[in-house]
Amino acid sequence: MRVLLVSEDPAHLDTPILPHLEALGVSFRFVYLGALRKAGNSGLAGKLRRYMPGSNIVNAIKAAVAEFSPDIVHIGLGRTVALPVMLALRGTPRVPVVFAHGAIDGLNILSPFDWATYFNRRVTRLLLPSRAHVNNWMGRQIFRRLIDPGRCHVHPHPIEVLPSLSEVERGALRAGFGLGADDIVIGTVCSIRRIKNLAFVADLVRRMGPPFVFAVVGSGSEAETALIKQAGGDRLRLLGRIPDARRMMSAFDIYVTPTRLPGESFGLAPAEAMAAGVPVVTMNFGGTAEIVEHGLSGLTLPFNQHAWVRALKLLADDEDRRRAMGMAARERIAARFSAEAIAGNCYDLYVSLIGQKAS
Structure with missing residues (x-):
């Protein structure tokens, strides 16, 4: 099985699954657009130029398709990655194309770039990181008309489970960030934006x-x-x-992600907190509500202040329950979201698409 994988750079969310796919017999050819883009791509003007790929980029993809004869073309995250691929495939024999998407929202029916990528029927499957993501799109009539549900495939992000810290190591980690030994640390890791709803938890904690x-x-x-x-x-x-904030998440007693509707597309940071053995409290919608098993590896709650206060105090008062939830969280990530598990999901998709092409 030959797969042409086009991404901006060698390091991307699916990088950890590649060795597992190769072990299953997948041969990859890589095209990294970042190395092909001309200088001056910083700032707004540079970002705009990425939506107008040069002939050197399109021709490099064309050459890779001609030389490698892939069974599948796998496009990494981003319109600016997908655009030159779709241009390069014009006039070539049809080959299954899968295209990864991250943010739970963001489609625009007025955008010619979205018509060239997401709404382009040459894209065989759109890889979405959660069922909540699929439901969010399919809950809108216009998107149901433009994107058949059968074109959506749930492809979660792989998560690495890091070694557990001893109590001494954890105490030193907390002290290094100015967190007291007796504090109940409710933590989160994110880009601070309005949709993350951090003021909601900040007010509760105060x-x-x-x-x-x-x-x-x-x-x-x-x-x-x-x-x-x-x-x-x-x-x-x-x-x-x-840097590499997942390595300090063990300093938290409870991880929270109070993102507003429509919620997280997946919840990479909460999943990493679970992998570190930290129970997660999240809203009962969005991708994180699929990752967290309510009452086992964390809590999924309604957007209600009283419910959140009760839950946080309950966990704060019960160290044994926090520890049990943290252990269950690590086990869930290891079983369901390891690189090996996600590689198996991806491999099964590849096989099904090749089978459809042959039939």
Whole structure:
């Protein structure tokens, strides 16, 4: 089985599954567009130029298709990755094409770029990271007309389970970020934006008072950060951006993701927190509500302040339950979202598409 994989760079969300797919007999040819793009792609003008791929990029993809004769073309995240692929495939024999998408929203029927990619019938399957994502699209009549549900395939992100920390290591980690040994640390890692709804939790934690603190890893606009500061008061700990933040999630007692409707497309950071053995509290909608098993590996709650306060206090008062949920969370990620498991999902899709092509 030959798969041409086109992505912006070698490091992408599906990189961990590639060795497992190769072990199953998949041969890859890679085209990395970042190495082909001309200088000057920074800033707004550079971003706009990415929507107008040069002939060198299109021709490189054409050459790879002609030389490799792929059974499947797999396109990584982003319109600017898909656009030159679709241009390169014009006039070539039909081959199954799969195209990955991340954000739960963002389609625009007025955009010619979306008509050239998402709504293009030459894309055989759209890879979406959760069933919630599929439902969000199919809940809109216009999208149901443009994207047949059969073209959507749930393809979650692979998650690595890191080694557990000892209590001494965990205490040192917390101290390094200024988090007290007796604090109940409610944490989150994200890009600070309005849809992340962090002020909701910041306000709850401020009103609950000591020993609760709300630790936020990430950065965002001054306006949104100011809103969170006002809501969280002296209970807020803004830790800024931290490289490879998943390695510090063990410092949290509880991980929260209070994203507004339509919720997370998948919830990469919450899944990484689960992989670190931290119970997750999330809204009962969106992709995270599929990852978290309510009452087992965390809690999925309605958008209701009283429900969240009760849940956070319940977990804070029961260390044994937090530990049990954290263990269940690690086990769920290892069983359902490991690189090997997601590679199997992808391989089965490849096989089905090749079978359809041959029939």
